[in-house]
């Protein structure tokens with residue numbers, strides 16, 4: 001390679017795949033054009049902080065452009081709350097600078113360790129999707145380095161088709177260089193949280209439906225190991241921002257101040273015996289009993305990013321990694337969840353994390369995930385039977401008209417992708433026009449047959 005690239009073994013956050021590629025970590029954008037045009041590089045894909053679980057930011061045998069050093073802030077309009085920055089800026093950096101001034105991105109996922117580029121390319125959603133839509137809704141404009149190395153400004157008014165394909169376009173239309181986003185004014189860094197303990201799945205769904213009407217932010221944790229009359233029991237939480245007057249007196253004058261809690265780090269890969277249905281069952285029972293129904297005030301950090309306090313928490317699944325399986329069922333087909341939970345609970349696979357969220361109708365791009373209904377995310381450890389279990393879950397998901405989130409997916413088959421993302425055809429047409437030589441490709445794009453297998457030989 002002529003450019004300074006390093007051969008590296010990369011994985012997604014689930015560590016299910018480990019794949020070799022040449023990783024390029026530029027400090028300036030000009031160098032990128034030479035990589036795009038370099039004939040020896042079969043293809044390339046952008047990578048942010050690698051928080052997608054599967055292979056969307058992997059490119060086995062090709063180049064991966066790590067954009068994290070391209071993280072400059074460019075412009076801030078304090079009156080309108082409009083921010084322009086490079087795509088490698090992280091959500092954490094935006095929060096650190098703008099939350100003390102009372103501004104927050106409209107859409108925050110379950111971790112702040114993501115980049116702006118990653119948020120756009122997966123058109124991510126938060127706990128407020130039913131009220132405020134996906135991240136893409138708040139992207140005013142972006143600059144894209146196209147597969148020919150040209151820089152295009154895209155918005156709803158300029159190159160609008162490319163804009164629509166790039167939001168949720170899993171990095172396949174080119175490299176997002178900068179983005180301009182609308183932030184939201186919030187009264188404090190605290191939310192009133194209504195916590196409700198539910199004894200089974202019917203109770204949980206009913207409570208979730210009530211909370212979705214009452215609160216702009218909602219989420220539910222489900223105990224996937226509970227069986228019989230307790231099947232699908234869990235905790236539903238609804239939140240709304242607190243006004244400074246509602247805060248304890250020490251915070252009234254500093255409503256954006258949050259106490260920094262020291263992070264803890266998982267130091268090693270946990271041994272395979274650590275996460276069994278028994279150990280997870282003990283944790284689930286404790287967590288369920290501990291979360292009695294109550295109201296409390298929680299800082300943004302605790303409600304939005306509960307897992308961020310445990311750095312490298314993905315290591316608790318051991319060296320073999322895990323799959324995150326996130327699906328959405330349309331609102332008329334939520335009975336599918338019961339079938340899915342029965343299948344999971346009878347397989348006695350230990351899913352530590354099971355999160356249910358309401359999704360509204362809004363999505364921005366051709367490949368954006370949400371459908372109006374409910375979404376469920378499950379962590380499934382990588383055991384010998386995991387691929388078969390996921391195949392069974394896929395079967396149920398298809399039967400109830402659901403779809404799997406590409407940011408989390410590792411194992412979906414191309415026919416399921418094409419059936420459940422019918423707008424992929426428009427995406428593929430645009431991609432063919434923009435990138436006929438398939439310069440931008442990824443392991444996921446080839447696995448799902450969004451682009452054909454490569455004709456040029458891999459570089460590693």
Ligand SMILES: Cc1cc2nc3c(=O)[nH]c(=O)nc-3n(C[C@H](O)[C@H](O)[C@H](O)COP(=O)(O)OP(=O)(O)OC[C@H]3O[C@@H](n4cnc5c(N)ncnc54)[C@H](O)[C@@H]3O)c2cc1C
Nearest residue numbers: 048049050051052109110115117118121124125170171176
């Ligand atoms: C604990 C945890 C909680 C999460 N919670 C949620 C949630 O609530 N909601 C949700 O929607 N997601 C959630 N996610 C997923 C996460 O928000 C997305 O996967 C996000 O895209 C990760 O951003 P990243 O910077 O790590 O991007 P990566 O994972 O590195 O890349 C993601 C995609 O973006 C593309 N990309 C990155 N940068 C660029 C660029 N500059 N130009 C073009 N393409 C680019 C990559 O090619 C890839 O296709 C969660 C993940 C974790 C680990």
